[in-house]
Amino acid sequence: MDKTYDLAIVGSGPGGYAASLRAAELGLKVCIIEKDLVGGTCLNWGCIPTKALVRSADLFADIKQAHALGIDIDSYRYDMSRIIERKQTIVDRLRNGAEGLLQSKGIDIYRSKARIISPSKIQAAEKQIETKHILIATGSRPSETDSLRIDHNFVLSSRDMLELKDIPKKIVVIGGGFIGCEFASIYSRLGVEVTIIELMDQLLPGFDREIARRLESIFKKDNIKVLKNTKVLSARQDPKGVVMLSDKSTIETDKVFLCIGRKPYIDDLNLEKVGVATEKGAVVVDENLKTNIPTIYSVGDANGTFFLAHTASYEGAFIADNIAGVQRKLNYSAVPKAIFTKPEIATVGLDSSQAKAANIDTESLKIPFAAVSKAHILGETEGFVKLEIEVKTKKILGACLFGPLASELISGFTIAIRHGLTTRDISDTIFAHPTLSESFLQVSEKGV
Numbered sequence: 001m002d003k004t005y006d007l008a009i010v011g012s013g014p015g016g017y018a019a020s021l022r023a024a025e026l027g028l029k030v031c032i033i034e035k036d037l038v039g040g041t042c043l044n045w046g047c048i049p050t051k052a053l054v055r056s057a058d059l060f061a062d063i064k065q066a067h068a069l070g071i072d073i074d075s076y077r078y079d080m081s082r083i084i085e086r087k088q089t090i091v092d093r094l095r096n097g098a099e100g101l102l103q104s105k106g107i108d109i110y111r112s113k114a115r116i117i118s119p120s121k122i123q124a125a126e127k128q129i130e131t132k133h134i135l136i137a138t139g140s141r142p143s144e145t146d147s148l149r150i151d152h153n154f155v156l157s158s159r160d161m162l163e164l165k166d167i168p169k170k171i172v173v174i175g176g177g178f179i180g181c182e183f184a185s186i187y188s189r190l191g192v193e194v195t196i197i198e199l200m201d202q203l204l205p206g207f208d209r210e211i212a213r214r215l216e217s218i219f220k221k222d223n224i225k226v227l228k229n230t231k232v233l234s235a236r237q238d239p240k241g242v243v244m245l246s247d248k249s250t251i252e253t254d255k256v257f258l259c260i261g262r263k264p265y266i267d268d269l270n271l272e273k274v275g276v277a278t279e280k281g282a283v284v285v286d287e288n289l290k291t292n293i294p295t296i297y298s299v300g301d302a303n304g305t306f307f308l309a310h311t312a313s314y315e316g317a318f319i320a321d322n323i324a325g326v327q328r329k330l331n332y333s334a335v336p337k338a339i340f341t342k343p344e345i346a347t348v349g350l351d352s353s354q355a356k357a358a359n360i361d362t363e364s365l366k367i368p369f370a371a372v373s374k375a376h377i378l379g380e381t382e383g384f385v386k387l388e389i390e391v392k393t394k395k396i397l398g399a400c401l402f403g404p405l406a407s408e409l410i411s412g413f414t415i416a417i418r419h420g421l422t423t424r425d426i427s428d429t430i431f432a433h434p435t436l437s438e439s440f441l442q443v444s445e446k447g448v
């Protein structure tokens with residue numbers, strides 16, 4: 001049997017996994033080379049396990065609020081070991097399902113580190129894999145600096161955080177991006193004293209400033225200390241854990257969580273020898289996700305564009321279509337981002353400053369969740385929905401949500417933006433009542 005593959009994929013995260021399934025559906029001969037666990041960061045150490053912890057923290061916080069809903073619960077406590085066990089059960093169940101699906105589609109899985117040795121050959125342990133196309137879907141890893149290194153004992157990575165059964169009394173989170181804020185929100189609701197240290201002048205750098213301000217004030221109410229415009233010089237345990245800041249002041253802490261960003265993980269692939277162009281540590285790709293070598297592509301975190309699971313899988317499926325000859329164009333006009341703090345945050349499309357930079361005349365429409373009846377029923381009226389619409393056409397160009405189930409609600413806004421809907425289209429649609437989705441109708445009615 002000819003064992004030349006049509007597509008050999010390095011990495012089985014959302015990018016590689018989606019590419020493999022679509023390629024197999026289209027009749028291509030596909031293999032995956034995975035050095036660790038099927039499902040990659042997202043399934044094993046990222047999106048899924050963190051949200052399992054969020055669910056436990058949410059429930060614990062809800063029980064604390066139960067009195068307000070007429071329910072008294074006299075005694076309750078959490079058991080971190082069981083929270084971690086539940087998280088692992090979910091991850092294992094989903095990974096088994098994913099592996100089963102790959103097998104059922106006839107996708108070969110090689111469990112080893114891959115090294116690309118030519119535009120059509122990959123070394124996987126002792127085996128040389130011949131292939132017509134190669135997809136680099138190797139993901140990313142946490143950034144470190146010369147003075148701030150993860151030691152997996154005192155200075156932890158997100159992967160370490162997901163295994164922490166002995167919950168610390170105090171933790172310093174270095175980096176106020178989305179991963180840092182999600183963990184801060186989980187831990188503070190479980191009673192840990194959390195300090196976030198952020199180098200920039202806002203939490204969630206690059207996000208809507210209003211949301212960042214509101215999140216900071218919610219964090220303050222939850223006893224999370226936020227230090228902005230602050231650089232950490234060192235984090236050492238000697239024997240007490242101490243974090244030193246740039247003004248030479250110190251903070252004592254039990255653990256440090258270092259989450260100052262992630263960078264593409266492409267170092268061991270032999271790219272330089274094969275001639276694949278890289279820039280700032282990421283694989284360089286064109287508008288079709290092709291590298292400078294015509295048979296080699298890259299999707300997901302490895303190409304350094306989005307660092308999101310859903311863009312990785314979108315790109316993966318695109319590559320499979322492309323190789324199989326299905327004509328498609330990538331469209332990033334509506335990429336949702338969700339942050340699972342309490343309340344949740346979700347954005348999609350353009351904000352006002354991006355619209356201005358693109359010379360589009362827009363107006364912002366906004367309603368508070370306090371104007372939405374379902375939010376009162378849930379007892380979660382904090383937050384708002386903001387729309388950015390083009391003045392001339394009333395087209396919805398962007399949305400920004402801070403409030404209950406924002407991560408679910410954002411899909412409606414994403415469909416609207418992706419398909420060029422106007423506020424008139426939305427106001428001419430019947431929404432179920434009473435629902436949080438009505439917030440979309442209510443905010444659109446302000447701009448017809």
Ligand SMILES: Cc1cc2nc3c(=O)[nH]c(=O)nc-3n(C[C@H](O)[C@H](O)[C@H](O)COP(=O)(O)OP(=O)(O)OC[C@H]3O[C@@H](n4cnc5c(N)ncnc54)[C@H](O)[C@@H]3O)c2cc1C
Binds near residue numbers: 010016140269310
């Ligand atoms: C704590 C955390 C929470 C997150 N939460 C979210 C979220 O809620 N929503 C969201 O959209 N994104 C989230 N992300 C980001 C998301 O996990 C990534 O964007 C996504 O996993 C990227 O997918 P990928 O396919 O590019 O790579 P990955 O999922 O990283 O998979 C890459 C795979 O390649 C394998 N690999 C690497 N090098 C080699 C090699 N040489 N040989 C063989 N195999 C190799 C790795 O072992 C890995 O399995 C989170 C990330 C973290 C860390």
